[in-house]
Each structure stands twice: as structure tokens, then as C-alpha cells.
Amino acid sequence: MVAVAVERPGALVLMENEPRALGAGDVMVRVQRAGICGSDIHILHGTNPFAKYPRIIGHEFAGVVEAVGPQATGLTPGDRVVVDPVISCGLCYACRVGRSNVCANLEVLGVHRDGGFRDRVVVPAANAVKLAPTLPVEVAALAEPFSIAANVLSRTGCSADDVVLVYGAGTVGLTVLQVAKLHGARVILADLDAKRLERAEAFGADRVIHSAKESVPVAVAGENEGLGPSVVIDGAGVPALLAEACGLASPAGRIGLLGFSPAPCNVSQQEIVRKELSLHGSRLSRRLLPQVIRWLEQGRLRPAAMITHTFAAAEAKAAFSLIESEPGQVVKVHLAFD
Ligand SMILES: [Zn+2]
Ligand SMILES: [Zn+2]
Structure with missing residues (x-):
């Protein structure tokens, strides 16, 4: 054995x-x-x-x-x-x-x-x-890695009305992308690596942002009728991104956090209150493997x-x-x- x-x-x-x-x-x-x-x-x-x-x-x-x-x-x-x-x-x-x-x-x-x-x-x-x-x-x-994506999007909510920005086009980002597309959302991925972004496009990203070359807040400012993304998922786990996410999210926006860094970050209370943002931590998954297995059996993921x-x-x-x-x-x- x-x-x-x-x-x-x-x-x-x-x-x-x-x-x-x-x-x-x-x-x-x-x-x-x-x-x-x-x-x-x-x-x-x-x-x-x-x-x-x-x-x-x-x-x-x-x-x-x-x-x-x-x-x-x-x-x-x-x-x-x-x-x-x-x-x-x-x-x-x-x-x-x-x-x-x-x-x-x-x-x-x-x-x-x-x-x-x-x-x-x-x-x-x-x-x-x-x-x-x-x-x-x-x-x-x-199924387990897809359940991580299913959990964070169940925390934030995700529907065809949403524009979802995902930080990080690694494995987590690609699973969040696919589950968000399954819900009918428009999905944008930002990453520092061009090769990962190419892959994200192949997996159905509506738009990719090379964040080493382009400012993410500037790039997404026109999204969602000029209000910015309604859902932001940090699949990169970089503490500073939380402040950026609060700045660029739309009114009534929701932010999902998957990273586990103990480092603090500077977030403006005003941004959160002014736009009534919701911040959701997401850990593992809440018994979502059966749901993901159904999606896989129905061929709704790649x-x-x-x-x-x-x-x-x-x-x-x-x-x-x-x-x-x-x-x-x-x-x-x-x-x-x-
Ligand atoms: Zn894992
Ligand atoms: Zn318990």
C-alpha cells in the first residue's frame, strides 16, 4: 500500500x-x-x-x-x-x-x-x-477544486445580471470563471502572466486584463454601464487587492475572498458604506460536491x-x-x- x-x-x-x-x-x-x-x-x-x-x-x-x-x-x-x-x-x-x-x-x-x-x-x-x-x-x-469556486460564488451570489472580475487566472481563477459562466455572468480575468490569460480566454473568459501592463481599475471602469464589476473574486490571495476591489466594485457590489494571508490591508470604510459593498470570506465548500458532480455529469463545465x-x-x-x-x-x- x-x-x-x-x-x-x-x-x-x-x-x-x-x-x-x-x-x-x-x-x-x-x-x-x-x-x-x-x-x-x-x-x-x-x-x-x-x-x-x-x-x-x-x-x-x-x-x-x-x-x-x-x-x-x-x-x-x-x-x-x-x-x-x-x-x-x-x-x-x-x-x-x-x-x-x-x-x-x-x-x-x-x-x-x-x-x-x-x-x-x-x-x-x-x-x-x-x-x-x-x-x-x-x-x-x-469536483473538489470546482466546489471552491461554487462556494465563493454562492457566498457572493452570481447571475446573468453580474459582471464578475476575477483576480488570478490560475487553477482557482479558471474554476471560478467556468462556474460564473455557467450562471450566465460576464467574466473578466486579470493576471500578471500572459500565458495564463491566453488559457483563460480558451476557457471562455469574456475579457482578460494583463495587470502588469494595464491598470485593472482603469480597464474595468467602463464595465457594467460604467459602474464597474458587480462581483469581484480574489483568487490570487494578495491582501492589497481588497482595497483595489472595494474601489472598483459597483454599488451593491459583492467581494469574495479566497486568500489566507495574515497580512493586513488598508480598506476605506467609506467605499464599503457608500456603495453598500458586501465582503464574503469563502473557505473550502459547504457540501457543494453533489451540485458540482451534477454540473459535471450534465457537461456544463470544461x-x-x-x-x-x-x-x-x-x-x-x-x-x-x-x-x-x-x-x-x-x-x-x-x-x-x-
Ligand atoms: Zn485544493
Ligand atoms: Zn460543527
């Missing part, structure tokens, strides 16, 4: 692993595909404040159910599933108001608990989302082009090196465990 783990910051290792015993409400999943995420890289670098070491990483994974506990309802061996990595208590205030992704006792597979970069993993059955037989497993493994590279799990070190050395070339890198 092979697992990809971070033994201590900086040390990515392949190790033997036996999954924990199957509890009454658990299922055992034979992992087939798993995606490498920016937060896995943070754990490798020791910059994820929630991770303890050693840690088997991986929170974007799909596979086949091999065994079910006696109280695991709705699943049988042979079912194909994607796993929601967010484990919540169901009892605290956040859980009671439907915000299980910010549960007071939150545990994320691959961060707080050992994750899915291994050939077999035991997870609560409630976290396993069944797939239609026709959905390819590599596409299913993209997942295939997101997967730029696939490595055998035994080649995980090469996969991580590629992401670090050629960030412009990769969108999503997958590990194959079968």
Missing part, C-alpha cells in the same frame, strides 16, 4: 500505509485519481498553519468503494465516488446554520487528518458522493482541459517538481493510483 506523505516540511516521501479500521459509518475507498493542489504545496513547504507532520496529503480524490460499514447507508462496494474532504461535527453553531465548512471542530482530509494520496483510504460514508457510471474518474477528482499532466503515484516527487519549476505550464496535475 503506497502513500504520498510530507514527513516534515520540505520532505515529500513515499511510504507504506495501512488504512485505519473501518468504522460502522465508514466506507473504504480504493483511490484511483487525485489532484495536487496549492495547499498540498503549502503543507510541503511548512506554510499551512493547520497541518501536523507527518501527514499523508491529498484532498481532491475519487475512486471505487471497496467496503462499507454496517451503518453506511446508500453505498455498496463497486460504487464510484468522489470524497468531500471537509469533516464537520454537525453540532456547533456553524454546522447548525448550514455552514459546515467553517465548523468549530473542522477537520479536512489531507490537512488535519491523513488524506487521499494513497491507494486505500477509510472515510465517513457521508463524505462520499456517488458518481454516475459515465463520469470519468479523473473528471470526478476535479474539466478535461484542466488536467494538464498525470503522473503515476510513485512519481509524485516529479509531479511536485514540475508544478514548482513550470508554474506557467500546469493547471491541474493528477496522480494515478491504479
